Amino acid sequence: MLKEFKDYTPTEIGLWLTAQGLGQFAEKFQEEGVDGDLLLSLSSDDLKNDLGLSNIQTKKVLKNVEFSRDLGSSAGTGGEEAEALRRRVDDLQAEKDASAAEADGLREKLKDRDDELRALRDELNKREEEAASLREELEGMKSAAAVVVEAEPEPAAPPKPAQAAPPSHSPHANRRRGPGVVGGAARGAAGGAVKGAIVGAILPGMDAGDGASAGAAVGAFSGGVGGLRGRRARRFG
Numbered sequence: 001m002l003k004e005f006k007d008y009t010p011t012e013i014g015l016w017l018t019a020q021g022l023g024q025f026a027e028k029f030q031e032e033g034v035d036g037d038l039l040l041s042l043s044s045d046d047l048k049n050d051l052g053l054s055n056i057q058t059k060k061v062l063k064n065v066e067f068s069r070d071l072g073s074s075a076g077t078g079g080e081e082a083e084a085l086r087r088r089v090d091d092l093q094a095e096k097d098a099s100a101a102e103a104d105g106l107r108e109k110l111k112d113r114d115d116e117l118r119a120l121r122d123e124l125n126k127r128e129e130e131a132a133s134l135r136e137e138l139e140g141m142k143s144a145a146a147v148v149v150e151a152e153p154e155p156a157a158p159p160k161p162a163q164a165a166p167p168s169h170s171p172h173a174n175r176r177r178g179p180g181v182v183g184g185a186a187r188g189a190a191g192g193a194v195k196g197a198i199v200g201a202i203l204p205g206m207d208a209g210d211g212a213s214a215g216a217a218v219g220a221f222s223g224g225v226g227g228l229r230g231r232r233a234r235r236f237g
Helices: 011-020 022-033 036-041 043-048 055-151 181-202 208-236
Strands: none
Touching: 011 022, 011 036, 011 055, 036 055, 043 055
């Protein structure tokens, strides 16, 4: 930081005169005790009459006095401004570092959210594939049940009751008669409708009505097959 001109000592004033090519007056100024503050108050007459300068030398000294005074003042103000600018730069750098750290944290959080979203999408795709597979399986079972029900002949009219036969000691005499084909189909349809309605309510893309229809068809098929087997067993047993 430059020293202000008013704070120059007589020795420094002598050096200042020497730098201007007026070193022959340095000793005189020092003898008179002319420092920077005093030199600022001297007039052209004081320089000429008391210190022996010529008109040209006087103009030169006064011009350089004004320049040195302004230079010292602007240097002092500039130093304060420069210090303020340095503090502002330091503050901006600190804000930049804090913003960079915050941005890094946000990037890490976004990465974690992307990983979670990717895992959820994979799980959703897996569930959709499972639901599609179950729907295909239910449709296949429904179609198979419909084919079997259409192929099953209508039951014949029951024969007229015959005269009661004497009690038989056959081992099959006390065997309980199971439901026939129609009865088994009816029971299976009822149970299958309940189960199908529950499945349809759970699976995405289906409703309870679709599930009940598919379940009834599958249950009718299973019940009809069971009744047919029971009838054959009784016939050939």
